[in-house]
Amino acid sequence: xxxxxxxxxxxxxxxxxxxxxxxxxxxxxxxxxxxxxxxxxxxxxxxxxxxxxxxxxxxxxxxxxxxxxxxxxxxxxxxxxxxxxxxxxxxxxxxxxxxxxxxxxxxxxxxxxxxxxxxxxxxxxxxxxxxxxxxxxxxxxxxxxxxxxxxxxxxxxxxxxxxxxxxxxxxxxxxxxxxxxxxxxxxxxxxxxxxxxxxxxxxxxxxxxxxxxxxxxxxxxxxxxxxxxxxxxxxxxxxxxxxxxxxxxxxxxxxxxxxxxxxxxxxxxxxxxxxxxxxxxxxxxxxxxxxxxxxxxxxxxxxxxxxxxxxxxxxxxxxxxxxxxxxxxxxxxxxxxxxxxxxxxxxxxxxxxxxxxxxxxxxxxxxxxxxxxxxxxxxxxxxxxxxxxxxxxxxxxxxxxxxxxxxxxxxxxxxxxxxxxxxxxxxxx
Numbered sequence: 147x148x149x150x151x152x153x154x155x156x157x158x159x160x161x162x163x164x165x166x167x168x169x170x171x172x173x174x175x176x177x178x179x180x181x182x183x184x185x186x187x188x189x190x191x192x193x194x195x196x197x198x199x200x201x202x203x204x205x206x207x208x209x210x211x212x213x214x215x216x217x218x219x220x221x222x223x224x225x226x227x228x229x230x231x232x233x234x235x236x237x238x239x240x241x242x243x244x245x246x247x248x249x250x251x252x253x254x255x256x257x258x259x260x261x262x263x264x265x266x267x268x269x270x271x272x273x274x275x276x277x278x279x280x281x282x283x284x285x286x287x288x289x290x291x292x293x294x295x296x297x298x299x300x301x302x303x304x305x306x307x308x309x310x311x312x313x314x315x316x317x318x319x320x321x322x323x324x325x326x327x328x329x330x331x332x333x334x335x336x337x338x339x340x341x342x343x344x345x346x347x348x349x350x351x352x353x354x355x356x357x358x359x360x361x362x363x364x365x366x367x368x369x370x371x372x373x374x375x376x377x378x379x380x381x382x383x384x385x386x387x388x389x390x391x392x393x394x395x396x397x398x399x400x401x402x403x404x405x406x407x408x409x410x411x412x413x414x415x416x417x418x419x420x421x422x423x424x425x426x427x428x429x430x431x432x433x434x435x436x437x438x439x440x441x442x443x444x445x446x447x448x449x450x451x452x453x454x455x456x457x458x459x460x461x462x463x464x465x466x467x468x469x470x471x472x473x474x475x476x477x478x479x480x481x482x483x484x485x486x487x488x489x490x491x492x493x494x495x496x497x498x499x500x501x502x503x504x505x506x507x508x509x510x511x512x513x514x515x516x517x518x519x520x521x522x523x524x525x526x527x528x529x530x531x532x533x534x535x536x537x538x539x540x541x542x543x544x545x546x547x548x549x550x551x552x553x554x555x556x557x558x559x560x561x562x563x564x565x566x567x568x569x570x571x572x573x574x575x
Contacts, residue, residue, distance in 0.1 A: 149175070149203075149256040151264045159321060160248065160268045160314075160527050161561060163222050166207040171199040171256055178255040179207070181225040183248060183531075185241045191229040191531045193217070217551065226250065227554040229531040236446060236543045239536035243310050245270050245277065245290070245317035248530065268529060270317035277317070280327070285352050286336045287329040288313045289359070290320030297363035299389070299572035300325045300356045302349075303524055304370035304377050307404060309333020309341065315369075315524030322565065324572075325361045327352065341373065342403040342410075346384055346417040349377070353387050365389040367572045369564075371525045372486070376401060376467070379496075380415065380422075383471040390571035391472060392564060394479040394522040398492035399425045399457065400465045407538075423464040428455045446535050446545035453487040469496045475507035476500070477567045479560055481517035485547035489519065510567060514556035518547025521556035528558040 147170040154165035168177050180194045195215035197205040208222035217224035231238035242248070247270070253263040271277070271290060278289045288311055292298060301324050303316045309332045316326035329352050332338045357366050367390040370378035375396030382391045402424045403412035413421040429452060440447045460466070469476070480493040490513060497511045512522075520526050520533040532550040535543050548556075 168205040171203040175199040190232040193229040240531040245313040291325035291361040300362040304374035306372035306374040448485040482515035483547040516552040517556040522560040526557040
């Protein structure tokens with residue numbers, strides 16, 4: 147028998163474990179497996195792992211450590227999360243927000259000879275889930291819900307600083323039995339171009355619409371990441387409408403608006419037609435010189451020092467999000483090596499605030515010390531290429547911290563806990 151790939155499932159959900167084996171090899175054969183996929187900008191991402199076949203001529207990726215490759219430990223999903231952008235020295239951000247399937251081609255080489263390939267498909271939703279494009283009054287977004295008639299707990303999914311619509315996250319939640327609304331509020335057709343002067347009443351309208359949807363059970367939970375996490379906390383502190391709140395890598399303060407993808411001295415959020423106060427950036431000369439040096443030498447740039455300086459002694463600023471007003475259980479998630487902003491410090495500060503109150507909720511705080519900014523759903527999925535850096539233009543590469551391995555471990559652990567948190571809270575009427 148010739149060597150061949152044996153895959154446990156050609157079609158699977160994105161969060162399922164796929165068992166990859168190679169059978170039909172001779173003992174001690176050098177077995178190389180290569181994985182290739184493309185993101186939504188058609189950037190190619192690749193990984194590989196080399197194994198030595200055992201005495202039965204079998205390689206089992208889920209139980210064997212590669213002798214060489216883009217990852218170096220036993221991990222059934224290693225070939226997926228360790229994929230790197232093929233055309234960049236530092237790698238690049240894997241862009242994914244649509245609910246379309248992800249196709250990954252696995253190619254096999256044994257003792258220097260090509261042995262064919264297999265393409266597997268990873269889905270965010272399949273049969274049994276309905277997708278609806280929403281254009282209701284001013285609301286824009288995409289709704290996913292189980293096809294079977296019923297009243298399901300609802301989740302409002304908020305995008306971060308990249309805007310657009312996080313369809314893939316809402317689709318996966320619908321596959322778990324939720325009515326999930328991926329809401330667009332900027333950076334999508336029919337919405338503002340930039341994150342500037344976005345009205346909180348828009349989200350209140352979205353919440354009311356979702357709560358009353360025929361496939362909802364009258365409860366709405368919030369989930370957001372980065373700027374979306376900031377927004378989720380701000381909404382829950384402003385409106386008493388939410389069953390539970392999940393904020394990944396959030397700030398504890400209202401941060402400035404954005405123009406063309408970068409922070410700018412403009413208002414981010416508006417409530418009752420009044421601009422909400424934001425923190426004011428501080429740029430020490432030493433930090434700016436270090437940033438320019440890294441840019442010129444083409445080393446990844448971190449913005450953490452700028453944020454640390456900006457947020458220093460800000461505890462009493464009017465820009466602080468009043469999390470003590472939140473009347474719902476919260477889950478806060480942060481990486482200790484977040485290089486965008488000090489989310490771990492912010493989460494600890496909010497944890498201290500909430501723990502000093504006699505709250506009747508089971509709040510949860512997840513810290514992943516070696517992980518960076520991109521560490522959890524709805525922005526990180528364990529079976530997609532893990533994100534650490536991003537090409538941001540002008541020959542600048544920005545680092546968000548952590549490593550592919552650490553960020554993936556955080557994504558895996560936190561996804562399981564996010565699902566438990568939603569189950570325990572959003573299903574209780």
